[in-house]
Amino acid sequence: MSLRWLIAGSFWLILALDTVGQDADRAFELADLVPDADRSGWEMAEESAEYFPESLYEYLNGGAPQYLSFGFQKLINTRYVYQGDDLRSVTLDLFEMQSPLGAYGIYSSGRPRTASVHDWGVEGYRSGTIAAAWNGNEYVHGSADENDPVLIELLDRVIAHAVGAVPGEPQMPWMVKVLPSADRIPFSDRYVGKDLLGHSFLPGGVLAEYNLGEGAEGLLFVSDLIAPPKAKKAFDRLFEYESERGKVVGQSAIEGTRLRWVEDPGLGQGAFAQFDRFVIGLWGSPDTPAVRTLLTELIRNLQGE
Amino acid sequence: MKPGEGIGRRRFIQLGAVSTGLATGRVSGVSRNENPEMRYRQLGKTSLKVSEVAFGTYGFDNPELLRAGLDAGINLICTCAEYQDGKAENAIGRVLKDLGGRRDNLVVFTGASVRKGRKKEEILRTLDESLKRLQTDHVEIFRTHNVDSPDQLGVEELFEAFEEAKQAGKVSHLGLSGHGRKLTDCLDTAISDGRFEVIMCRYDFVSYKDRQQKAFKLGAAQGIGNIAFKVTAGERQKEIKDLEAGGLSFTQATVKWALSNPDVSSVAAGITNFDQIKEYCGAVGQELEDAELRMLEHYREVMYAQYCRNCGVCEPECPHNVAVADVMRYAMYFKYYGREKDSMGLYASLPNGCDAASCFSCEENCRGVCPYGRQIRAGLLEAHEMLT
Incomplete structure (x- = not known):
């Protein structure tokens, strides 16, 4: 095989591989994920209801x-009733979001810290009579x-x-991956x-809480402003806000990034800072080695993005 | 400004009047109120006076936001055990614990979903957990949350739990909140029941307004305090180009519209950033101007008159038993979701007589019935042509 054909073949292979995920995403309807009431005693209470942004x-x-x-796109609500008893039902809500970050966002906003983890999709939990999970653009929530x-x-x-019926490999959004994992609550x-x-x-x-030692907890955050000038503007407004309602106590630098x-x-x-197109920061602690370590790792993780 | 002052002179505007009066209205002269002064209204027959704007806490997680709201004169805080799995109540608690005597001026309104089968002890435990997160020993109002069917109001364990908590000094008044398709039925049931003292529900310039206004009036006559929420009718103003041209504020107009009803004590606004406090509170004490009415009407036409919300309210009016909600839904699948074949199949599978064929020779009993102002027959005829 000539080099020319090899290059051409590689191009089409790469293109095909690149579109596998997209095709997989498009290859199903949200309604396909609704499980049948396939066990004796269970039946759907009524036809599933669909909701859209409107x-x-x-x-x-x-x-x-x-x-x-x-980024909500669509919701299918289904209720399963056991042995015809309207008070013994399970409600399932399937949400289609615009992006995995949106699906993760909804999922993480309602997830209790005391929930038990389940191997469902990227992540799942059940807490008492509530359960939820997400994968891809899909967020699934249920209650008994x-x-x-x-x-x-x-x-x-x-x-x-x-x-489990959502196509594609379970994968956490990059904005969550950049959060340091050590000492994260x-x-x-x-x-x-x-x-x-x-x-x-x-x-x-994204936000996450960290153990900073001696009982102290800190809240780390990253906001993606898409472009450095926008990040600079947002940083300036945050500084203005803190100057007016809070108190500016000093500045320092980490990894060449100036912290306020x-x-x-x-x-x-x-403290907070602008780093490239991001505004980052941590609340809940003064300047300590633990805080510096955390912010240093965050900045390093962001350098690849 | 004294609590309640100025309410009597407000115009109470029906959207019907809006439509007919538009042509003669003033065009300009409305601007955002940047220096609001909070006003207060009596909440039904309770002893509570509440700010015309209430602090809604869904999605809120910075205690300083609430402090800024209190500084603006807001004294009614609406929350729920289920908001962000208790995080909203936690953030409120961080503010309440530092207020000292100022706490006595606040009205904390929390609640939880209470459905049939819930035990009294579970409801009481839920309230105790809320109090713990809120860092207070009592709340002024506890509600059954997210009521979407009248039968959810007949949970006797709720009333038993409320009476026990009231005796213990943990709560003073019982309320409910709701917003769903059967909202007006829920309101009628709650008013008839007589045990609910506060109603918090969706109330906007587009949907079900006539029926809700009647319910509000009836409830108010019995001493029920009404709190409106979701007044922005979908909050999609950014999708309409130039809707707020000339310095108009859609948000403020919707709040003014709701507050123009003297039977509404307060408008609960979901507040997630500092700018919104000034925006919402800026509507207090302001008359709804003609240009704002035109803006609301334009919003209604663009956002609501063009599609069916599948609520089914119109169906009992149809002498031919047309399955209006289903037909409209299948048409939506066809037009917007690329499910042509599927939707035609669904339409064909409707029971005999339930499709829209009979609409061609009908006298249009459905005219004016749609709570969103939609032309039902025209929509059904279009659907029938499309799906057959």
């Missing part, structure tokens, strides 16, 4: 704006009417089935779609 408000009480900020083993068994099964990581920590100029980002140390009126002591 009608989400019909279903979610107060939470619709947050779901929309995570009561803590009855029969109901919980079905709850676990429909969640595992639904998220389990299940404390989360993504918010807008108004990070109450600031309209921070478009959203402040006392935020709501979040306590902490």
Whole structure:
């Protein structure tokens, strides 16, 4: 085989491999994930109901704006009833989001720290009568009417089935991967779609809590502003806010990045900085070696992005 | 400004009046109010006076936001045990614990989903967990949350738990919140029941407004306090180009519209950033201007008049038993979701007589029935042509 044909063949192979994931994403409908009531005694209470961005408000009480900020696309709501008893039911909600980050965002916003972990999709949990999981653009949430083993068994099964039917390898979004893993408090990581920590100029980002030693905990955050000038502008506005409502106490540098140390009126002591297209920071602690280690690792992780 | 002052002179505007009065309305002269002064209204027959704007806490996680809201005069905090799995209540608690005597001026309104089968002890435990997160020994109002069916209001264990908690000084008033398709039925049931003192529900300038206004009025006559939420009717104003041209604020207009109803004590606004506090509170004490009414009407036309929300409210009016919600849904599948074949199959499988064929010769009993102002017959005829 000539070099020319080898190169051409490689090109088409790469193109084919690159589109495998996309095709897989498109190869199913959300409705395909709805499990049948395939065990004796169980039946669907009624036909599944579908909701879209226009009608989400019909279903979610107060939470619709947050779901929309995570890129909500579609919801299918199904209820399974056991032996015709309307008080013994399991409700399953399948959410299609615009991106894996949005699916992770919804998932992580409601995940209790005390939940038990399950090997469902990228991640799953059950806490009492509530269970949830996510994979790809899909977020799956279920609830049982009561803590009855029969109901919980079905709850676990429909969640595992639904998220297991999502094509593609389970993978955490890169914004979560850049968070240092050492000393991170389990299940404390989360993504918010807008108004990070109450600031309209921070478009959203990931947060996680860390043990900083001697009982201290810190809240680490990363907000992606897409471009360095936008990050600079957001940083300036955060500095302006802290100067007005909080107290600026000093500055230092880590990995060539200048940190501003402040006392935020709501979040306590902490530091923040602009790094490339990101605004990053940590709340809940003064300048300590543990904080510096954490921020250094975060900046290094971000250098590859 | 004294609590409740100025309410009497407010115009209470029906959207019907909006449509007919638009042509003669003033065009400009409305701007955002940047220096709001909070006002307060009586909450039904409770002893509580609440700010016209309430702090809604879904998605909120920075205690300083709430402090800023309190500084702006907000005294009603609406939350729920289930918001962010208790994180909202935790953030509120961090503020409440430092307030000292100022806590007495606040109205904390929390709740939880209470469905049939819940035991009294479970409900009481849920309340205790909320109090712990909120770092307070009592809340002014506890509600059954997210009620979407009248039968969810008949859970006797809720009333028993409430009475026990009230005796213990943990809660003063009982309420409910809801927003779903059967909302107005829920309101009628709650008012008839007589044990609910506070209702918090969706109320906007687009949907079900006539029925809800009647329910509010009836409830208010019985001493029920009404709190409105979701007043922005979907909050999709950014999708309409130039909707807020000329300095108009869609958000403020929706709040003004809701507050123009004297039977509404407060508007609960979901607050997740500092800018929103000024935005929402800026609507307090302001008249709804003609230009704002035109903006709301334009929003309604763009966002609501063009598609069916599948609520089914119109179906009982149809003498031919057309499955309106299903037909509209199948048409949506066809038009917007690329499911032409599937949707035609679904349409063909409707029981005899339930499709829209009968609409061609019908006298249009459904005219004016849609709570969102949609032309039902025209939509059904279009669907039938499309799906056959």
